[in-house]
């Protein structure tokens with residue numbers, strides 16, 4: 001997206017802030033300061049909006065049990081049923097959980113291979129969990145011994161290796177850091193204090209995400225001062241030139257705390273853009289929800305990213321075989337991009353560091369499609385209309401997708417749209433030959449001068465007030481769908 005458009009959007013966004021969805025607001029304290037810091041990140045925002053497709057990696061000690069504890073599946077325990085929440089689901093005491101570190105020895109981990117896979121998939125950036133809710137750091141942390149160097153036999157700085165591999169291969173890099181939830185050192189995450197003071201959180205369960213089964217004896221403020229703030233600082237100092245920082249689950253963060261997390265990053269790497277899950281409106285970009293594609297785009301005032309799981313878990317789950325097919329991944333990507341967002345798709349390496357085969361194969365297939373059709377995705381913008389055709393699929397979140405599965409029911413009449421300057425793209429996910437009509441490209445959108453089937457070449461067309469009729473050649477390359485590039 002052009003810088004000018006982006007600034008315009010930010011300004012309109014700021015004016016609309018008062019009516020925006022709560023998650024997508026701007027901060028009520030340090031407001032002027034935030035506006036200035038946020039505006040100074042325009043270049044990264046522009047990069048982000050052009051990049052469209054990224055790789056998320058959830059990896060940690062939880063990858064060893066892979067969703068099963070003492071023979072019991074996480075689905076039989078407390079929600080949420082995602083494998084990286086195993087300590088919470090089974091209320092595993094801190095000392096017992098920490099023992100997993102003694103067997104964390106992921107001999108199959110190969111940073112270059114993961115980066116190569118991301119590139120082959122057509123992904124432009126990679127974000128990995130430097131520390132998830134269990135409090136374990138995947139890098140060499142000087143402020144906590146609960147890290148890969150001190151607590152495991154592996155003793156390799158995973159974040160450093162991936163950061164380096166990305167730099168070498170020209171893939172952009174970011175990290176996820178669980179700032180609010182830390183089951184090892186974050187006490188009860190202020191749950192008792194919230195209860196006592198009668199405060200609420202934006203979740204039906206006041207204790208949600210808090211370690212109330214075996215909280216650490218320090219206070220939450222001590223956790224922030226002695227672990228979380230210093231860890232974010234050392235991450236900023238250790239790994240330069242990052243693009244984004246993924247804070248998560250801010251339920252009990254107050255505004256000053258969110259501000260601190262924003263400022264620590266800004267002071268060292270001012271270019272980094274931060275997710276709105278930092279809390280209290282301090283984010284530079286929005287996350288509509290896990291595995292959620294937004295329906296109402298008016299509620300979103302900031303650049304946004306949908307994050308998605310490959311099966312139904314972020315961390316490796318050894319029994320979940322509900323893998324997204326190349327066809328489904330493309331649907332997510334295209335639906336999201338046509339709405340102006342980014343898609344960051346997660347892989348969950350195993351406890352030994354390997355990437356599940358299905359993730360590898362399906363990503364490669366998507367990458368092959370993007371090799372031919374990527375110009376309709378990268379660097380594009382949302383058009384006046386996101387889609388035409390009879391079929392719609394709503395993706396309302398992780399539980400919805402897990403419950404309902406994915407049925408591919410799109411037809412040759414379904415087209416998604418993107419645009420780049422005066423060029424329009426119509427994207428179909430249905431392999432077809434013969435004649436197709438894109439109704440929205442009628443003479444009202446301007447006279448079409450040329451139509452190209454990407455990967456093939458110019459094709460014959462006719463345009464009138466009912467649409468653009470195109471003749472597709474037989475045997476075209478489109479096994480997962482095709483793109484029409486329309487020049488006006």
Ligand code: GLC
Nearest residue numbers: 082084085248249290307314
């Ligand atoms: C949720 C979960 C978490 C996962 C994240 C990804 O907030 O708590 O386990 O990391 O979403 O978006």
